[in-house]
Amino acid sequence: xxxxxxxxxxxxxxxxxxxxxxxxxxxxxxxxxxxxxxxxxxxxxxxxxxxxxxxxxxxxxxxxxxxxxxxxxxxxxxxxxxxxxxxxxxxxxxxxxxxxxxxxxxxxxxxxxxxxxxxxxxxxxxxxxxxxxxxxxxxxxxxxxxxxxx
Amino acid sequence: xxxxxxxxxxxxxxxxxxxxxxxxxxxxxxxxxxxxxxxxxxxxxxxxxxxxxxxxxxxxxxxxxxxxxxxxxxxxxxxxxxxxxxxxxxxxxxxxxxxxxxxxxxxxxxxxxxxxxxxxxxxxxxxxxxxxxxxxxxxxxxxxxxxxxxxxxxxxxxxxxxxxxxxxxxxxxxxxxxxxxxxxxxxxxxxxxxxxxxxxxxxxxxxxxxxxxxxxxxxxxxxxxxxxxxxxxxxxxxxxxxxxxxxxxxx
Numbered sequence: 266x267x268x269x270x271x272x273x274x275x276x277x278x279x280x281x282x283x284x285x286x287x288x289x290x291x292x293x294x295x296x297x298x299x300x301x302x303x304x305x306x307x308x309x310x311x312x313x314x315x316x317x318x319x320x321x322x323x324x325x326x327x328x329x330x331x332x333x334x335x336x337x338x339x340x341x342x343x344x345x346x347x348x349x350x351x352x353x354x355x356x357x358x359x360x361x362x363x364x365x366x367x368x369x370x371x372x373x374x375x376x377x378x379x380x381x382x383x384x385x386x387x388x389x390x391x392x393x394x395x396x397x398x399x400x401x402x403x404x405x406x407x408x409x410x411x412x413x414x415x
Numbered sequence: 416x417x418x419x420x421x422x423x424x425x426x427x428x429x430x431x432x433x434x435x436x437x438x439x440x441x442x443x444x445x446x447x448x449x450x451x452x453x454x455x456x457x458x459x460x461x462x463x464x465x466x467x468x469x470x471x472x473x474x475x476x477x478x479x480x481x482x483x484x485x486x487x488x489x490x491x492x493x494x495x496x497x498x499x500x501x502x503x504x505x506x507x508x509x510x511x512x513x514x515x516x517x518x519x520x521x522x523x524x525x526x527x528x529x530x531x532x533x534x535x536x537x538x539x540x541x542x543x544x545x546x547x548x549x550x551x552x553x554x555x556x557x558x559x560x561x562x563x564x565x566x567x568x569x570x571x572x573x574x575x576x577x578x579x580x581x582x583x584x585x586x587x588x589x590x591x592x593x594x595x596x597x598x599x600x601x602x603x604x605x606x607x608x609x610x611x612x613x614x615x616x617x618x619x620x621x622x623x624x625x626x627x628x629x630x631x632x633x634x635x636x637x638x639x640x641x642x643x644x645x646x647x648x649x650x651x652x653x654x655x656x657x658x659x660x661x662x663x664x665x666x
Binding site: 271275277279281282283285286301338341342344345348349350352354355357358360361362364365366384386387388390391395 | 438489490491492493494495498527531532535536537538539541542543545546547606609610611613614615617619620622623625626627630648652655656659660663
């Protein structure tokens with residue numbers, strides 16, 4: 266719970282930096298909290314950083330699409346602050362540290378992990394939003410189609 | 416309203432969108448939507464560094480404009496407002512003056528004051544330092560450093576140097592301060608302070624938008640944004656790295 270609040274605080278303050286409308290700030294913060302909690306749970310279970318980041322990003326994307334429908338705003342208002350806790354700050358820093366110390370193999374290792382995590386975040390969010398849009402469109406089409414009942 | 420005025424409105428809206436960090440497909444969509452709502456044909460080609468629009472009215476007159484975008488920042492509220500504005504035009508056409516006034520007010524709209532932004536930059540660092548396992552002292556130090564680099568970054572931005580210098584200097588300052596603090600107080604872990612303090616600099620929006628552009632088929636823009644993000648990351652890393660090297664040779 267403490268971690269949820271901290272991630273919430275980080276995303277909330279980050280959302281202020283991105284100039285988001287006041288009434289949406291709190292939802293953006295909750296999005297950050299959710300993605301961190303999902304990341305933490307999956308990470309404890311599987312011990313794979315990139316995979317857990319991907320799942321967390323998908324969760325973040327689903328949440329922000331759902332909120333976007335509710336609040337009638339574009340989804341990126343929630344998803345961009347929401348991915349803040351997932352950004353691979355630690356691995357990126359470890360990479361730089363390893364390069365400075367001259368441990369190049371370790372640096373390459375960590376660097377790849379950084380790139381993988383960054384890609385996983387972006388693809389996770391996009392995947393969720395594309396699937397959401399697809400389902401929405403199919404649903405819409407289905408509703409408008411005249412139904413034949415026998 | 417003639418085609419030239421429609422073009423001016425559309426390209427102004429596009430300029431605001433692109434300089435506030437909107438995706439390419441959104442900019443193209445908005446320009447086309449504005450032109451169509453006034454009944455003018457339009458083609459546009461948008462890239463992250465600028466765009467060109469051509470409109471043609473019913474008499475076959477053609478106007479073209481090219482806009483170069485130099486300053487790019489992230490301001491999601493502005494994107495949202497322009498989006499709503501262009502959708503509103505579909506239902507009710509505004510006159511040239513009304514539309515330009517509306518866009519001007521969107522462009523000059525201050526939302527959060529500078530002080531609030533400064534403090535929230537600090538809180539980003541505070542939250543993440545604590546989240547990544549730092550102590551309260553670490554979090555407080557990151558809070559101060561983050562506020563300071565927000566100020567410095569803004570200061571450099573006003574003089575309009577090239578973008579990567581800002582990030583390099585910010586990274587350098589974060590590194591130097593953390594190293595000095597690590598020297599003065601023994602029980603501070605400088606790793607956690609640095610990680611928290613650089614959170615406000617990371618190019619999250621550029622990466623996400625880069626991938627988004629690729630998914631919508633704008634490969635050139637996607638590549639440009641990913642390159643931008645990579646270089647920002649390298650600039651920050653270089654700054655922090657220089658400070659760490661100084662620390663090592665200093666001991």
